[in-house]
Amino acid sequence: MGNSKALLGFYITIACLAFIASKIIMSILLYKRWKRKHTSIQDIDSGGKMVMFRSTMTNFLRSDSFLKKTMKLSNKDIIGSGGYGTVYKLSVNDSISFAVKRLNRGSADRDRSFERELEAMGDIKHRNIVTLHGYYTSPHYNLLIYELMPNGSLDAVLHGKSKNKVKLDWPSRYKIAVGAARGILYLHQDCIPHIIHRDIKSSNILLDGNMEARVSDFGLAALMEPENTHVSTFVAGTFGYLAPEYFDTGKATAKGDVYSFGVVLLELLTGRKPMGEEFLEEGTKLVTWVQGVVQEKRPEHALDSSLDPYPANEVNQVLSIALLCLEPEPSKRPTMATVVKMLEHIKSEKHVSGSSSADILPKLCTE
Numbered sequence: 235m236g237n238s239k240a241l242l243g244f245y246i247t248i249a250c251l252a253f254i255a256s257k258i259i260m261s262i263l264l265y266k267r268w269k270r271k272h273t274s275i276q277d278i279d280s281g282g283k284m285v286m287f288r289s290t291m292t293n294f295l296r297s298d299s300f301l302k303k304t305m306k307l308s309n310k311d312i313i314g315s316g317g318y319g320t321v322y323k324l325s326v327n328d329s330i331s332f333a334v335k336r337l338n339r340g341s342a343d344r345d346r347s348f349e350r351e352l353e354a355m356g357d358i359k360h361r362n363i364v365t366l367h368g369y370y371t372s373p374h375y376n377l378l379i380y381e382l383m384p385n386g387s388l389d390a391v392l393h394g395k396s397k398n399k400v401k402l403d404w405p406s407r408y409k410i411a412v413g414a415a416r417g418i419l420y421l422h423q424d425c426i427p428h429i430i431h432r433d434i435k436s437s438n439i440l441l442d443g444n445m446e447a448r449v450s451d452f453g454l455a456a457l458m459e460p461e462n463t464h465v466s467t468f469v470a471g472t473f474g475y476l477a478p479e480y481f482d483t484g485k486a487t488a489k490g491d492v493y494s495f496g497v498v499l500l501e502l503l504t505g506r507k508p509m510g511e512e513f514l515e516e517g518t519k520l521v522t523w524v525q526g527v528v529q530e531k532r533p534e535h536a537l538d539s540s541l542d543p544y545p546a547n548e549v550n551q552v553l554s555i556a557l558l559c560l561e562p563e564p565s566k567r568p569t570m571a572t573v574v575k576m577l578e579h580i581k582s583e584k585h586v587s588g589s590s591s592a593d594i595l596p597k598l599c600t601e
């Protein structure tokens with residue numbers, strides 16, 4: 235009896251030791267993995283911490299001099315500002331630059347989940363998404379370090395705020411529409427957990443050196459929620475882009491992103507702002523105005539005159555897709571997967587004999 239008790243005690247001790255050892259090994263492995271993926275540096279002076287995700291862009295950076303450069307950013311480096319803070323250009327050398335977004339709230343009122351969110355955002359890599367390269371947290375403010383998009387935002391290019399204004403012809407607009415749709419689809423479908431952007435708009439669609447669309451600010455609305463509760467009732471989003479149901483429910487959904495994307499498509503087609511002054515004077519907005527013009531069977535009246543000449547077939551199909559995205563009833567809107575298929579089909583159909591967009595649009599929309 236005494237022997238079996240001692241044996242049981244022995245086994246329990248072994249099991250406990252094995253459990254503790256496995257926990258220690260797991261922690262070491264996780265730390266090693268984290269170290270492989272990140273460079274972290276403490277800023278003694280400000281009590282802040284900078285974390286850079288390792289990549290071909292950041293591998294060669296000397297973290298201490300990069301941190302110094304970041305701390306020296308000033309008003310002359312500002313390239314934009316928005317609801318969450320100010321964006322600065324940080325040039326490391328002639329060929330490498332970053333966009334640094336300073337968030338006005340500091341980490342004093344945040345917990346470790348804020349950093350976990352940022353690390354998850356750093357794992358998101360897609361050709362149509364702006365890469366997050368790192369972050370800096372301190373008690374008074376936080377910095378997000380992004381890939382710099384040399385051609386600025388779609389909003390600036392379309393609505394004339396861009397310094398190096400580029401004329402957007404139809405092929406460029408179509409390419410931006412498809413790229414942005416693929417980026418949003420990636421967030422909705424391929425990210426685990428799935429990400430609802432909540433603030434799709436032309437100023438959050440940035441343009442890289444090849445005028446390829448890159449979706450930015452993903453995950454930021456949730457990150458900036460008071461107490462970061464992830465209950466999607468915080469009013470995020472921008473008037474003119476918000477789906478009608480959002481005003482009743484306050485709930486962010488993937489179909490809400492589809493609606494906002496529909497507004498961006500209208501901006502690409504019409505060259506007008508969602509809440510342009512011309513609409514406000516008449517008590518309307520871009521979406522209602524375009525829907526009215528289409529009902530009156532004169533859609534060409536809505537199109538951007540600077541598009542002329544344009545391939546009417548392609549433009550009409552993109553307009554049809556935009557109107558589907560803007561259906562007031564969320565269940566009637568297509569998913570982003572369907573939107574991407576429909577947009578891609580516009581170009582591919584030329585090579586597919588016997589099918590027309592008239593066939594594909596209704597078919598895809600019933601999915």
Ligand SMILES: Nc1ncnc2c1ncn2[C@@H]1O[C@H](COP(=O)(O)OP(=O)(O)OP(=O)(O)O)[C@@H](O)[C@H]1O
Nearest residue numbers: 314315316317318321333380381382383387437438
């Ligand atoms: N990665 C980037 N590369 C180049 N320019 C950028 C980058 N991120 C932001 N910008 C510029 O800074 C501007 C402000 O960006 P920000 O995301 O802070 O605000 P916003 O999208 O205009 O508005 P909101 O904060 O309400 O979403 C953008 O319109 C864009 O011109």
